[in-house]
Amino acid sequence: MTNDPLNMITYSDQVRVLVAVDCIIFGFDGDQLQILLIKRGFQPAKDQWSLMGGFVGKKETLDGAAERILFELTGLKDVYLEQLSAYGNPERDPIERTVSVAYFALIDINTYKTQISDRYHAEWFLINEAPSLIFDHNNMVEEAQKRIRYKAALHPILFELMPTKFTIPQLQNLYEQVYNAKIDNRNFIRKVNSTDLLIKLTEKDKSSSKRGAFYYTLDKTKYKAKFQSFLNFIPNPENLIS
Amino acid sequence: MTNDPLNMITYSDQVRVLVAVDCIIFGFDGDQLQILLIKRGFQPAKDQWSLMGGFVGKKETLDGAAERILFELTGLKDVYLEQLSAYGNPERDPIERTVSVAYFALIDINTYKTQISDRYHAEWFLINEAPSLIFDHNNMVEEAQKRIRYKAALHPILFELMPTKFTIPQLQNLYEQVYNAKIDNRNFIRKVNSTDLLIKLTEKDKSSSKRGAFYYTLDKTKYKAKFQSFLNFIPNPENLIS
DNA sequence: TTAATAATCGTTAATTTGACGTTTAATTTA
DNA sequence: TAAATTAAACGTCAAATTAACGATTATTAA
The missing domain is CATH 1.10.10.10 (Winged helix-like DNA-binding domain superfamily/Winged helix DNA-binding domain)
Incomplete structure (x- = not known):
């Protein structure tokens, strides 16, 4: 039996890819169910609408990244946040292959305070009036709605x-x-x-x-x-x- | 509004990580519920028991990778296969950071034919008699069981x-x-x-x-x-x- | 004072659930 | 050959749940 020291073993010849987290954020203001989207002030797909997302940091868990992203956009912690699914179509991001792990959040809009950012502009939309989104984000929103209906x-x-x-x-x-x-x-x-x-x-x-x-x-x-x-x-x- | 051509935009300064798929394969022989595990003939964790898994290929979807891995081990296609969850603890694989997307499969053991491989040895275990597994695979199995009980x-x-x-x-x-x-x-x-x-x-x-x-x-x-x-x-x- | 109306309480039949009793088909035993 | 055995299949019943409504009530606006 070979017993290579750990530091001798490597995964060579394997592809490394970007891993992102995207958040489908639902909110209710006591009257209307809404979804929080951002207009991107950055590339790619600058000036288009998308879910709030970000890459997973070097020492971050997936849940941790989702919490960070949610907090950055809403200033909220300890809200309902659940992993929806991982999306890995190799063409889903035209810039570079990125696997995205989608999370959905449920928040009371009254606790939400707009967070100022020069990178994007956030806006609440009624579910039926939301704009079309980049990449596979429309699909993520649909699947999140299905999950919520089910649950x-x-x-x-x-x-x-x-x-x-x-x-x-x-x-x-x-x-x-x-x-x-x-x-x-x-x-x-x-x-x-x-x-x-x-x-x-x-x-x-x-x-x-x-x-x-x-x-x-x-x-x-x-x-x-x-x-x-x-x-x-x-x-x-x-x-x-x- | 800047309008950089797509090929000018890059995701610099971001970490790329390995993405793997692990399969929790449940089988029933008409009498006993069992789980299919492999004894690894390769590094890392050589000679230890684990779920069957593999890295996601360059042009492969996550579902595609799961189907491939399931087929490699069982010779079966078109069986029940569902994404369980993505696991991304940065320390889950001691060799190199790897995000794993776990899938579970449900198969009729009578349709299973042992696939010969020199890289591993596969064996069916009664759920309660399964050996301890590497990395976070024990946790994956537990969560798969919970999902199945729920569903x-x-x-x-x-x-x-x-x-x-x-x-x-x-x-x-x-x-x-x-x-x-x-x-x-x-x-x-x-x-x-x-x-x-x-x-x-x-x-x-x-x-x-x-x-x-x-x-x-x-x-x-x-x-x-x-x-x-x-x-x-x-x-x-x-x-x-x- | 009265009309209007959403909020709340109530009714009823049909269906589902949980717990348990009884019969049956076939083999094994006496 | 008859009787004992037993899992499989069928049946019963009370309690709980569901779906579809009717009736009352608290309050404001007319």
């Missing part, structure tokens, strides 16, 4: 988007945007209440109705405990119709 | 592991291994029948009982049509107890 049907992932206090009609509105479908409000309330994840406040939001809707906050302990369970918010997404 | 609860993914004809008790046995739990056979039969995915054959398998159990085959058309639906084979995995 939100089972787990309280959309609660991550809500402001600290919110009403159930607001939450329902978000679900309706995500699924592009009308949801029965009576069944929705019953489902949400049955999960026992929300704490009812005494205050009401009277901005959207005469009667007003009670504010709720997330019970973070129960949220964490029950997140992995099948809570079946949308038991059968196929049945939903626009 | 099998909702979708008929485990059917991918079954032989062309199989009995419902065999299928139940596979579920019991995946969840490491006893499942009520009466409820299981009812659930499987309600999905209408199986075609009952006239022949019986008498190897495991006096009465014999009817063979079934997968209705591939219905399988494809219903795969994405929530079929709820295991409506509440948390309730299962070993």
Whole structure:
């Protein structure tokens, strides 16, 4: 058995490629689901719209790079961030082969403060009004939406988007945007209440109705405990119709 | 607005890293759930057990690399293969930084033919009897198992592991291994029948009982049509107890 | 004071789930 | 040859969930 010292072994004849992280950042302002995009002030594809991204640093993990990129654009840490998929089509970046690991983030837009940069200009778009993006970024956004639709049907992932206090009609509105479908409000309330994840406040939001809707906050302990369970918010997404 | 020609733009000062694909290959022989591992006849970690993997080629997609690696080890194409996750800890490979994109495959062991190689030696292991693996491969296997448990609860993914004809008790046995739990056979039969995915054959398998159990085959058309639906084979995995 | 309306509570039938009882087909044993 | 055995298959039932609605209520605006 050969027993070469570690420093003698090398991976010769193999291609090294760039590895990037791109972030699909969804936000909710209490009314509309939006996506945060940048207009690039740098090459390649200068002046075009794209996801926020960046190369993975020498000593950085993938998750670490995603957190850094998200923080750079939003000033936010400790928000929901999940790896979506790795994209490795050799032609996806025309400048040089780059494998991109996409992450998606869910943030409460109220906590977002525009970060000034001379390298790009960031803007929130309604999902349906977003401009076309460079490379395979449109595809990434679509797959992120699919993932969110899938996961939100089972787990309280959309609660991550809500402001600290919110009403159930607001939450329902978000679900309706995500699924592009009308949801029965009576069944929705019953489902949400049955999960026992929300704490009812005494205050009401009277901005959207005469009667007003009670504010709720997330019970973070129960949220964490029950997140992995099948809570079946949308038991059968196929049945939903626009 | 600058308008540099494409060939003038470069990504300078960025790190290029190796990109590999590792495959977690699960198989079922009609009786036991197993995992296919290799004993490495090459450096690094020569003579140790690992997942089958390889570097992504110059003009290869990630999916393409995964298919190639799976084919090299099993001689199989067109089997269930899904991207699990990208792993990018800078220290995960002690020789040189390598980002690995892990895929998991589900195969019917009866279709597997040992592929001769002088670079490694492949062997099937019962999940619980598998040796410890190099790098972060143990973690990959664990995460693949989690993914399969999650997905099998909702979708008929485990059917991918079954032989062309199989009995419902065999299928139940596979579920019991995946969840490491006893499942009520009466409820299981009812659930499987309600999905209408199986075609009952006239022949019986008498190897495991006096009465014999009817063979079934997968209705591939219905399988494809219903795969994405929530079929709820295991409506509440948390309730299962070993 | 009344009309209007979103928010909330309630009802009902159909379906699904979880737990468990019973019958059956075929082999093995007496 | 009859009886015992046993996994497979079929059946039952209460509780929970779902889907589709109806009815009430709190508040504001007319």
